[in-house]
Amino acid sequence: MRKIVILTGAGISAESGLGTFRAEGGLWAQHRIEDVATPEGFARDPKLVMDFYNARRAQAAAAAPNAGHEALARLEAGFSGEVVVVTQNVDDLHEKAGSEQVMHMHGALKGALCGTCDHRWPAPAVMHPGDTCPVCQAPTARPDIVWFGEMPYDMEEIFGHLSEADLFVSIGTSGNVYPAAGFVAEAKRQGAVTLEFNLEPSEVGSHFDDIRLGPATQTLPAWVDEILAS
Ligand code: APR
Numbered sequence: 001m002r003k004i005v006i007l008t009g010a011g012i013s014a015e016s017g018l019g020t021f022r023a024e025g026g027l028w029a030q031h032r033i034e035d036v037a038t039p040e041g042f043a044r045d046p047k048l049v050m051d052f053y054n055a056r057r058a059q060a061a062a063a064a065p066n067a068g069h070e071a072l073a074r075l076e077a078g079f080s081g082e083v084v085v086v087t088q089n090v091d092d093l094h095e096k097a098g099s100e101q102v103m104h105m106h107g108a109l110k111g112a113l114c115g116t117c118d119h120r121w122p123a124p125a126v127m128h129p130g131d132t133c134p135v136c137q138a139p140t141a142r143p144d145i146v147w148f149g150e151m152p153y154d155m156e157e158i159f160g161h162l163s164e165a166d167l168f169v170s171i172g173t174s175g176n177v178y179p180a181a182g183f184v185a186e187a188k189r190q191g192a193v194t195l196e197f198n199l200e201p202s203e204v205g206s207h208f209d210d211i212r213l214g215p216a217t218q219t220l221p222a223w224v225d226e227i228l229a230s
Contacts, residue, residue: 003083004168005183006171007086007180011172018060034148038148047128071221079228105153107144123143
């Protein structure tokens with residue numbers, strides 16, 4: 001086996017204390033997506049949106065990677081082939097655990113983006129409506145997060161990785177949101193073996209050759225031990 005492509009979702013960060021979206025009391029039970037995760041919501045009430053991401057940025061900054069993140073970093077370091085993590089998460093827990101090949105297809109809380117000139121820079125801990133872009137000075141700074149209705153990042157590169165994957169692994173994602181939810185079907189079409197880690201089968205669970213149920217902090221270390229021993 002030469003290449004493992006891993007998709008992660010909010011479930012891998014749940015045991016680090018970061019809320020998931022669709023569980024009971026999850027983020028989308030506390031806030032309406034259209035208010036805090038769309039360009040229209042940002043235009044309507046930029047302070048509400050900035051405050052939402054300021055809170056999530058502070059929470060993520062204070063969070064520690066868990067045994068699931070650490071297992072993936074150990075896999076990348078010890079595996080003879082290539083390991084690519086494509087994450088829907090906007091926290092930096094994969095990087096904090098030591099993973100290096102990480103692609104943030106939904107952006108990152110640590111990033112800021114200019115709505116005028118597309119410049120990106122490290123986000124301050126707290127952002128305010130009207131913050132200016134350090135390059136073009138326009139008062140249009142926003143969190144570098146991909147909102148609903150916007151195009152996820154690095155899609156061409158991600159589909160390139162999927163076409164080369166020998167093994168596609170999905171961890172802690174409910175399979176509700178495309179294009180990420182479509183990755184398993186694409187990997188399978190390209191000949192990959194497919195494996196899902198979750199507390200329960202996701203919406204796209206039927207596409208997986210194998211599903212391992214349980215908390216990622218337990219299932220991932222055991223799986224990485226298996227892979228590195230084989
Ligand atoms: N271990 C493994 N899986 C877990 C754990 C855990 N400890 N805790 C929760 N899960 C699983 C849940 O069973 C669920 O399938 O993680 C998944 C979380 O699903 P969502 O809350 O829908 O999060 P996610 O799939 O990452 O959402 C995708 O939707 O709102 C957008 O942009 C946002 O990136 C997000 C995208």
